[in-house]
Amino acid sequence: MAKVVNISQCFEKFNDTYSPKIIGELNGQYVLVVxxxxxxxxxxxxxxEDEMFYVIEGILDIFEKRKKITLHAGEFYIVYxxxxxxxxxxxxxxxxxxxxxxxxxxxxxxTEITKSEFxxxxx
Amino acid sequence: MAKVVNISQCFEKFNDTYSPKIIGELNGQYVLVVxxxxxxxxxxxxxxEDEMFYVIEGILDIFEKRKKITLHAGEFYIVYxxxxxxxxxxxxxxxxxxxxxxxxxxxxxxTEITKSEFxxxxx
Numbered sequence: 001m002a003k004v005v006n007i008s009q010c011f012e013k014f015n016d017t018y019s020p021k022i023i024g025e026l027n028g029q030y031v032l033v034v035x036x037x038x039x040x041x042x043x044x045x046x047x048x049e050d051e052m053f054y055v056i057e058g059i060l061d062i063f064e065k066r067k068k069i070t071l072h073a074g075e076f077y078i079v080y081x082x083x084x085x086x087x088x089x090x091x092x093x094x095x096x097x098x099x100x101x102x103x104x105x106x107x108x109x110x111t112e113i114t115k116s117e118f119x120x121x122x123x
Numbered sequence: 124m125a126k127v128v129n130i131s132q133c134f135e136k137f138n139d140t141y142s143p144k145i146i147g148e149l150n151g152q153y154v155l156v157v158x159x160x161x162x163x164x165x166x167x168x169x170x171x172e173d174e175m176f177y178v179i180e181g182i183l184d185i186f187e188k189r190k191k192i193t194l195h196a197g198e199f200y201i202v203y204x205x206x207x208x209x210x211x212x213x214x215x216x217x218x219x220x221x222x223x224x225x226x227x228x229x230x231x232x233x234t235e236i237t238k239s240e241f242x243x244x245x246x
Contacts, residue, residue, distance in 0.1 A: 026173035
């Protein structure tokens with residue numbers, strides 16, 4: 001998978017939301033792209049994994065129990081392991097995620113958006 | 124270090140080249156920003172670490188022994204562990220790196236650009 005990956009072009013290759021696609025893998029971490037729309041992510045916690053949210057387009061609110069973070073294009077934020085959180089897009093959002101390959105993306109909480117594994121995008 | 128980080132703004136905070144600055148840390152990996160100019164990076168290999176190069180501005184050539192990769196803004200490439208490589212910027216380049224915290228950035232090769240540790244940028 002040693003390829004040049006154009007991040008913006010990755011988003012032209014799929015339309016489903018809340019379905020992270022693998023575009024890179026290194027050191028036990030995935031690089032993922034995901035489209036988000038509507039308030040669908042439940043409160044959840046990753047006990048052993050830090051998770052990085054990097055906004056490519058749009059505005060993303062991240063809620064921790066005592067904190068609201070708002071991310072614009074070109075900004076990232078790391079939710080550290082053990083921190084209960086949820087994300088709410090303002091409109092349509094294109095995101096890059098960095099997280100360990102063994103992560104469950106909604107933690108131990110299962111909802112309609114929960115995926116048991118991520119699809120690999122043909123980059 | 125749970126902060127909103129604007130990647131472009133990070134590059135306004137320093138001017139030295141080939142001196143990666145830490146702007147994030149997660150799961151044993153650093154998120155680094157670095158400015159590159161001129162052909163200064165020796166051929167080197169990371170035996171146990173994959174390294175991701177993500178171009179924010181400019182054009183970067185990455186050479187592996189039998190391959191030349193050219194990255195433009197918005198593109199990334201992963202050099203896998205054990206792969207001898209060097210990078211050559213075309214003019215001035217702003218880069219994001221993702222790599223394990225224990226990496227030596229020029230492998231076992233020491234030159235004028237080699238740093239024993241990375242500085243943390245006040246983001």
